[in-house]
Amino acid sequence: MMNLLKIVYEAGIVGAGGAGFPTHKKLSGEFDTVIVNAAECEPLLESDRCVMRNYAAMIAEALSVIRRETGASRVVIGTKKKYEREIAALRSAFAEAGADFEIFGVSSFYPAGDEQVMIYEITGRTVPPGGIPLALGIVVLNITTVLDIWRALHGVPVTEKLVTVTGEVKRPVILKTPVGTRVTDCIAAAGGTLVDPWMLIKGGPMMGRQFGMSEAEAQTIGKADGGLIVLSPDHALPTFSRKPLKRMINEAKSACIQCSYCTELCPRYLIGHKMRPHRVMRSIATGTNQNDLTDAVLCCECGICELFSCPMRLSPRRINVYVKGILRSSGAKLEDRSIYPEHAKVRDYRRIAQKRFIARLELGKYDHHIDEVVEYTPKTVSIPLKHGVGRPSEPVVSVGDVVNRGDVIASVPFDDVGCVIHASIDGVITCTDGQINITREERTRT
Ligand code: SF4
Ligand code: SF4
Structure with missing residues (x-):
């Protein structure tokens, strides 16, 4: 086991799915189940599918080593049912390797790839509020991280990324490019932009970071990056995100009708957490019931409440981010860590179909499958x-x-x-x- 951790550390592997947590640290915990997240949480991104299609044998080999070295009794790939070609590729590679890894296909909803939602789908268990999957004896690895582990086992460290470049570009592609490639070079490799001016989302449309044209010049591809989405600055997404915090707070005070739709559709509420954004909004508006404010720490910032649920176009997610910052600096802790199984009883009726979600975000015209992988090596990296x-x-x-x-x-x-x-x-x-x-x-x- 120590040998595997050392190999993973020396190869510089971090979680490829977003937060970039060092993988040797994650694997050093105690767990009996490995869940491989291959559900491509964010709309429009295609990198997980690309890994499943093109590197299935490597995934099988790496998972065999991980299971042998960690002693995990169960290995499950969590993906979307609709990825039939990719699932077939994995099944065939697992059969070839004589491995009995499970493949669990979920329906195509947002946010299927949220770590805690994925765990709930596969095991029916809720990660304790404020806790991590290890509390249930589970470790979750992104499928690209597993590919990085395979490369590390063959002496190759993390030096390149598969990046979906899409949106208002001439030729949407999956780019195989060195870590440190400038995002503007990636956009040029996708044929350049179709709009001018443009703005960039680094990551997925929901949780990615947004940059204007001049800010994007300084951005490069990091180890946890997997997507670049070019949009017009007039698109609904950036326009909505530009709303100043003060205005959002004023809107929470004046326009929140306490309908609680934000809570009813919140994926963390629906796995049994006490995440009630309408209560956070009420506390911000009235300055009363400070206990409700601590709910905000349970928010995974998926954005459903503000971009799908709220009939008043308010921003519970950004209010939660704001409140989390205040709670962190004041040292306030989440007091109620109970799990509420009754929240999940209606879950089956409240999953949000990805297609519907994409349409609501006005991203339908960019929602196409990308097969093409283009290799691109720039002259300089940063x-x-x-x-x-x-x-x-x-x-x-x-x-x-x-x-x-x-x-x-x-x-x-x-x-x-x-x-x-x-x-x-x-x-x-x-x-x-x-x-x-x-x-x-x-x-x-x-
Ligand atoms: S959905 Fe919007 S209006 Fe309704 S409670 Fe939540 S924030 Fe308020
Ligand atoms: S962003 Fe909104 S919907 Fe998503 S977890 Fe946070 S409160 Fe719930």
Whole structure:
């Protein structure tokens, strides 16, 4: 087991599904079940499907090693039923490897790929409010993380990403590109934009971060990134997100009709958590019942309440984010950690079909399957020193050093939360201040 953790640490693997938690830390917990998340939580993204289609044998091999080394008794792939071609590829690879890994297909709803929702779908159990899956003896790995583990087992660290580039681009693609590639290079590799001006969502449309054109210039692909969506700044999504916080709070005070639709459709409420956004809105509006405010810490920020449920177009999600910040700085803790199984009784009728959700977000015209994988290697990369949860890595190279792809360029100790970082292209180090820049040139080591 220790050997596997060391291999994963040295390869610099972090969760590829979003938060970028170091995978060696995750695997060091005690668990008997491994759930592989291959449900592509966010609309429009296609990278998980691409991994299932093209790397099924590698997934089977890596999971066999993970099961052997960790002693896990159950391995389940959680994906969407509609991914028939991908499920067939996995089944055939598992049969070839003689592995009895389960494949669990969920219906196509949002947010099927939310870690806690996925656990509920597969096991019928609720992760304790404020807790993590290990509390149930479960570890959840994104399918791309499993592919990264396979590469690590073969001596290859994390240096490249599969990134869905879609939206208002000429040729939507899945780009296979080095970590540190500028997002503007990725957009150019997808044929450029169809609109001008444009804005960018890095990640999925619901939980991704939004950037204007000039801000996007400074953005590069990190280890936890899997999607770039180009939209017109006039699109409903960015327009809605630009609403200032003060206005949202005023709207909560003046326009929330306490219909509680936000709560009734909240996926965390529906797995039995005391997540009641309408109560948070009421507390913000009236300044009473501070206990209700602590519900906000249970919010996974999926955005259903503000972009689907609320008839008044209010923003319970952003209010929750605001309240979470206040609670963190005041040290307030969640007091009621009970699970309410009765919330889940209506769950089957309240899942939101992905198609309907995409239509509501006015993203229907970009909702197409992308088969094409394009390899793209830029002349320069700019690699962040932080790739998710944890502390930034310390550079171990200096300006002028010549590096080859795969060389360690920054590190954190094994026991710290963070990740080792490797050169993603051959070249010369041109900056180590805040990020590591590498420029390709002929003169590299052999
Ligand atoms: S859905 Fe909107 S109006 Fe209804 S309670 Fe929630 S925030 Fe208020
Ligand atoms: S964003 Fe809204 S719907 Fe999603 S978990 Fe938070 S409160 Fe619930």
